[in-house]
Amino acid sequence: MELNRRKFTNMLIGGGLLGWLASVLYPLFTYLIPPRVEEQSLNSVKAGKVDDFPPNSGKIIKFGRKPVLLIRTETGDFRAFSATCTHLDCIVQYREDTKHIWCACHNGMFDLTGKNIAGPPPRPLMPYGVRVQKNEIIIEKPTNLG
Template sequence: MEPLASSRRGFVNFLLGSGFGAMAVWMLYPVLRYLIPPKSGEATIASVPVPWKPAEIKANSGRIFKFGSQPGILVKTPAGDLRAFAATCTHLNCTVQYREEKQDIWCACHNGIYDLNGKNVSGPPPRPLEPYKVNVKGDQIVVSKGA
């Protein structure tokens, strides 16, 4: 009768073990889901007016503006063109800035450099900055996605 007894013991142990195992999963699942933050309810923004008038911005300069919750950069080239890009560096997410003396867009974090078309020309950035469309309507500059 020994084998029967031990197989019974084995069966009970199996039930106990798998029961606790299932309970662990059952408790862990909500915790793991809890740790993943919910998607933000913020609507994706298609265009924003920037808070400056075209005349205020001097040539060869750049400014950061709010594009929804993200920073954008508005650049006035030395020739006087207005251009806008997402200001988030494509390397590791830092915010870029305009360098007047070198006339380029620069990321201070890892020395990434973009030209005034937003193209990555030097350093580690793997992709160009996302370009935005710039419309000047009278006194207002409106920047929108999808250039």
């Protein structure tokens, strides 16, 4: 009887301890596993493979919390600009027919250097840096522009 009680207590402690350890260690180890999303580096972002972008095309890339328009010109080089229109914050797009950057909201136009050339936008689009490394396109925050 006495022995059984003691056995029960030890089991209770053992079981409790195991469960407790599990409930402490589980969050701990999952915390240490690197999250699937790579830590968002604030100064550059990978946009994809060069082959995914045919010449004369554009695509919106999420640069952290800011949309960036990545353009591959007809001649094949890459350019990137802030995709936020300087007029009323709409998202601009690349137009394959006119080969311009275009904002659908008010028909604002920018040339391929980001300069505002028609419609209401008051300022050029801020350029981002583009680097190609081992067939991978990397968009960079322009350091000289702050």
